[in-house]
Amino acid sequence: xxxxxxxxxxxxxxxxxxxxxxxxxxxxxxxxxxxxxxxxxxxxxxxxxxxxxxxxxxxxxxxxxxxxxxxxxxxxxxxxxxxxxxxxxxxxxxxxxxxxxxxxxxxxxx
Amino acid sequence: xxxxxxxxxxxxxxxxxxxxxxxxxxxxxxxxxxxxxxxxxxxxxxxxxxxxxxxxxxxxxxxxxxxxxxxxxxxxxxxxxxxxxxxxxxxxxxxxxxxxxxxxxxxxxxxx
Numbered sequence: 127x128x129x130x131x132x133x134x135x136x137x138x139x140x141x142x143x144x145x146x147x148x149x150x151x152x153x154x155x156x157x158x159x160x161x162x163x164x165x166x167x168x169x170x171x172x173x174x175x176x177x178x179x180x181x182x183x184x185x186x187x188x189x190x191x192x193x194x195x196x197x198x199x200x201x202x203x204x205x206x207x208x209x210x211x212x213x214x215x216x217x218x219x220x221x222x223x224x225x226x227x228x229x230x231x232x233x234x235x236x
Numbered sequence: 237x238x239x240x241x242x243x244x245x246x247x248x249x250x251x252x253x254x255x256x257x258x259x260x261x262x263x264x265x266x267x268x269x270x271x272x273x274x275x276x277x278x279x280x281x282x283x284x285x286x287x288x289x290x291x292x293x294x295x296x297x298x299x300x301x302x303x304x305x306x307x308x309x310x311x312x313x314x315x316x317x318x319x320x321x322x323x324x325x326x327x328x329x330x331x332x333x334x335x336x337x338x339x340x341x342x343x344x345x346x347x348x
Contacts (some may be wrong), residue, residue, distance in 0.1 A: 130278075131289040134276065158322055158334070160336055162336075167324075167342075168341065168342075169326055169339040169340060169341045170279070170326070170339050171339070171340055172336040175336060179300075212280065213279070217334075220253065222267070222284065222286060222333055223269075223281055223294065224269075224281075225285065226271075226278040226280075226338065227278055228276055228277060228278040
């Protein structure tokens with residue numbers, strides 16, 4: 127089993143709609159989590175950090191459920207520019223390294 | 237402010253050739269990382285460094301070597317390139333491992 131798992135998608139989302147997807151992690155000692163956004167053939171860029179139960183930044187909300195070991199990302203009022211691959215990342219107890227999920231692809235369509 | 241710069245951006249090699257990928261950061265970050273990204277696999281850590289003069293193995297270190305002689309530079313070497321090393325390579329850095337990593341824009345490497 128991969129340490130961080132994501133549904134690869136794609137999630138086809140009408141413009142203006144809400145989309146949510148989860149990421150599960152197997153290492154219960156993971157300290158913190160991040161959501162990165164990656165556009166096609168580009169480098170990953172930080173979307174938001176998730177240190178406690180969750181975080182909200184504008185149209186984006188991340189929630190952490192330690193009991194069930196998953197993190198969710200919700201995007202409200204989807205824009206065409208939200209089309210990207212969203213990478214879930216965990217930081218383990220040792221702290222030096224991050225573990226990346228395979229990414230969830232989101233396609234927002236007019 | 238350039239951030240994290242990777243050189244070269246593209247390269248095609250023949251099997252058995254050697255090359256070095258350069259990562260340079262101007263943010264005075266302590267930690268630096270080399271990842272490879274293959275379709276459907278996400279980013280996998282090759283090697284990393286927690287400070288000048290230090291290196292450590294990541295998840296997929298075989299076939300690669302690294303050096304961190306200067307704090308701002310982290311070099312990734314392929315001594316004898318193999319087709320399985322065809323990938324996109326990303327370098328990243330961070331000052332504190334509690335903080336997110338900053339990525340370079342990648343090196344696309346093809347080995348024939």
